[in-house]
Amino acid sequence: MNWIARLIRPILTGLVLCIAIGLGYVVWGVYVLDPWTRDGRVRVYVVIAAPEVSGTVVAVPVVDNQFVHKGDPLYTLDPLRFQLAIDEARAKVAGTTDEYELAVANAKRRRGLHGVVSREEVDDYDSNVVNKRALMDTAKAELDTALLNLQRSTVYSSVDGYVTDLNLRVGDYATAGHPYISVVDASSFWMNAYFEETKLLGVKVGDKARIKLMGYPEILQGHVVSIGRGINDNNGVWDRLGLPDVSPIFTWVRLAQRIPVRVEFDNVPPEVLLSSGMTASVAVGPIQKGGNGILTTWLQTHL
Numbered sequence: 001m002n003w004i005a006r007l008i009r010p011i012l013t014g015l016v017l018c019i020a021i022g023l024g025y026v027v028w029g030v031y032v033l034d035p036w037t038r039d040g041r042v043r044v045y046v047v048i049a050a051p052e053v054s055g056t057v058v059a060v061p062v063v064d065n066q067f068v069h070k071g072d073p074l075y076t077l078d079p080l081r082f083q084l085a086i087d088e089a090r091a092k093v094a095g096t097t098d099e100y101e102l103a104v105a106n107a108k109r110r111r112g113l114h115g116v117v118s119r120e121e122v123d124d125y126d127s128n129v130v131n132k133r134a135l136m137d138t139a140k141a142e143l144d145t146a147l148l149n150l151q152r153s154t155v156y157s158s159v160d161g162y163v164t165d166l167n168l169r170v171g172d173y174a175t176a177g178h179p180y181i182s183v184v185d186a187s188s189f190w191m192n193a194y195f196e197e198t199k200l201l202g203v204k205v206g207d208k209a210r211i212k213l214m215g216y217p218e219i220l221q222g223h224v225v226s227i228g229r230g231i232n233d234n235n236g237v238w239d240r241l242g243l244p245d246v247s248p249i250f251t252w253v254r255l256a257q258r259i260p261v262r263v264e265f266d267n268v269p270p271e272v273l274l275s276s277g278m279t280a281s282v283a284v285g286p287i288q289k290g291g292n293g294i295l296t297t298w299l300q301t302h303l
Helices: 002-033 080-112 119-151 197-202 293-302
Strands: 036-043 046-049 055-059 073-077 154-156 161-164 181-185 190-196 208-213 219-227 258-265 279-284
Touching (some): 073 181, 080 119, 190 197, 197 258
Antiparallel strands (some): 036 190, 036 279, 046 181, 055 073, 190 258, 219 258
């Protein structure tokens, strides 16, 4: 029995050593060779619903984080001022139209008095017709603008999405061009995965991607859409004398820069709630074949 015990010990030691070497090989491949990163951020397009006209807010039919469809009203400005502008523009159109018609009739009568009215007078009346026509067209354009302003007094959602960070209230004065409500486009979520430059060799446009959100156990599927072609270089900043500001570095250690890679989701389960700013681990490329494939995938998306 003693010889059996003496035989088992080196066998177990060798087995543990082999397992350690195998794990070391897998971890080395995951951390050094395989393209993956823990620095992934969920991004989304946000539509800023700013009014094109100014006025007092009289209705806000939405609440914070509410889902809205394209064309749903977000808020409405007081329409009274815009309706008064329409009435004024219509009265101006009626007046200028009457003046134009009168000028046309006068010019027509002058052209019929051959030999009685001078050519200069006929030209003056024809010129007056042109001026009155321009005034009438201007009045009609002002009416169209007033009608458009009334239509734009209600701001609608341009996408299907979620109202976010709603602080607008009835009684607030909204100024044209200033953002008051933001809508997150529900169909535009994507990932920005920041890969170290040493791992970009294994990243290609069209490659499959595996995404592990920090808050969910599921591994989502995606694909690489594009690779960023530029990041900011702090050494390129000039000082007040126009000289480049170059930061000193410790040459023994060179830190790899991180390059943004855009990854689109292939499908998102209904139970997974995406929110801009979420963090995730992202691994790119096919899953390795063989016994270490499952382990590699787990390490890439959890460590």
